[in-house]
Amino acid sequence: MRVFVTGATGFVGAAVVRELLDAGHQVLGLARSDPSAATLTATGAEVHRGTLEDLDSLRAGAALADGVIHTAFIHDFTQFQNSVAVDLRAIETIAQTLAGTDRPFVISSGTPGVAGGMATEDTIPAPGTPAAARGGAEEAVLAFADRGVRGSVVRLPRSVHGEGDHHGFVSRLIDIARERGVSAYPGDGANAWPAVHRLDAALLYRLALEHAPAGSRLHAVGDEGIPVRRLAERIGKHLNLPVTSIPVEHAVEHFGWLGPIFAMDAPASSASTQKLMDWHPVRPGLLADLDAGHYFTG
Known part of the structure; x- marks a missing residue:
């Protein structure tokens, strides 16, 4: 299968590209720059120049492919609503291009939080949450099931971790601990943080496509929900910094835009996905990945 992949050189997208190529698929990767194009060429993928905002380039890439995996997202959480809007336009454009072909279209979203409970694949995000903001993209692609598109959604948890993660939430928490001289957690630190290794996630994207x-x-989801206190303790151990609680109401002051996310209780299950797709995460969990040390070098 020839697969058009957006975000093909990103942390998740690059793993998806490698997974597809190793499984015998051809990859047409979206690249916005010469370095990205060179990276794709070096992996053995084809290059399609364009950006998420260039809708003509998205139409052309989708038209050339037997299926599409959309992993790109503008990770500027200071302008999150703009990122969501760009994402939705891109998804609608690709879906319209694939309409009537019965080709697969896999998009990315986030696992939602459930007050006092565990999020499942059937959970609809609560209004006003980050997951709800991306819910429009989920609904958009799934609505095309009646228009000849085999659309599906891969919801990613708070952390997609692994070697080479320099810009994810955990990397930012480590940077904040270094800057502040303390590894902190909000409240009692019992709120749950779900996670998955990026190679396990990449496999699920391929299975969804197929x-x-x-x-x-x-x-x-690999780790259903690690207490954030344990994350802070691991970070403090590896940085040789004290570990402390801060009041929840001071989370934004301490962690910036990451504060509300880090303070959220958001356990998530993948039980239904594992059964449906015969997908079972086997890579190291987040705490083991932190203990491997690569997050603390360089």
């Missing part, structure tokens, strides 16, 4: 029924919501 097999997911139209309208599927899938959870790429």
